[in-house]
Amino acid sequence: RKNGRTMKEVNKEIPNKILIGEIRNALQQGHTATLRVKGVSMRPFLETLRDKVVLAPPQREKIQTGDVVLAAISKDIFVLHRVTKREGERLTLRGDGNVYGTEECTISDVIGIVTGFYRKGRNKPDSVESKKWKIYSRLWPSSPLLRRVILAVWRRVMV
Numbered sequence: 001r002k003n004g005r006t007m008k009e010v011n012k013e014i015p016n017k018i019l020i021g022e023i024r025n026a027l028q029q030g031h032t033a034t035l036r037v038k039g040v041s042m043r044p045f046l047e048t049l050r051d052k053v054v055l056a057p058p059q060r061e062k063i064q065t066g067d068v069v070l071a072a073i074s075k076d077i078f079v080l081h082r083v084t085k086r087e088g089e090r091l092t093l094r095g096d097g098n099v100y101g102t103e104e105c106t107i108s109d110v111i112g113i114v115t116g117f118y119r120k121g122r123n124k125p126d127s128v129e130s131k132k133w134k135i136y137s138r139l140w141p142s143s144p145l146l147r148r149v150i151l152a153v154w155r156r157v158m159v
Contacts, residue, residue, distance in 0.1 A: 050121070
């Protein structure tokens, strides 16, 4: 979406190396991009192949704890995870569905920042500025023990 115009949605499976390069180019030109989630690291909020995220060009100086970003954590390895800590130019990232594992990157490794989510086949995105998203973000536990319990229950109920 640019200048209020909506672009036609196209669904194709493209290797990450190519797809992320195209997303990076679009964001650098001031566009937004919508990306279908693939992977389970952002469960229970985002489900693989079901949900989509809206990415915007990052304002790197404004990235803060709680933001969800698309970042390169090494050459050709990309994650869509939440920022759990910022120390100057260094970011620590962790997926909501990850109990212990974290990744690190620099601010310059951030490709895009999530501004909205299309969940459960909905046609209207939930904004990261919405009350629902802010409550979820604050309530989701940072404690590995609580995450482990909640995710174990989630897997048993949803599978």
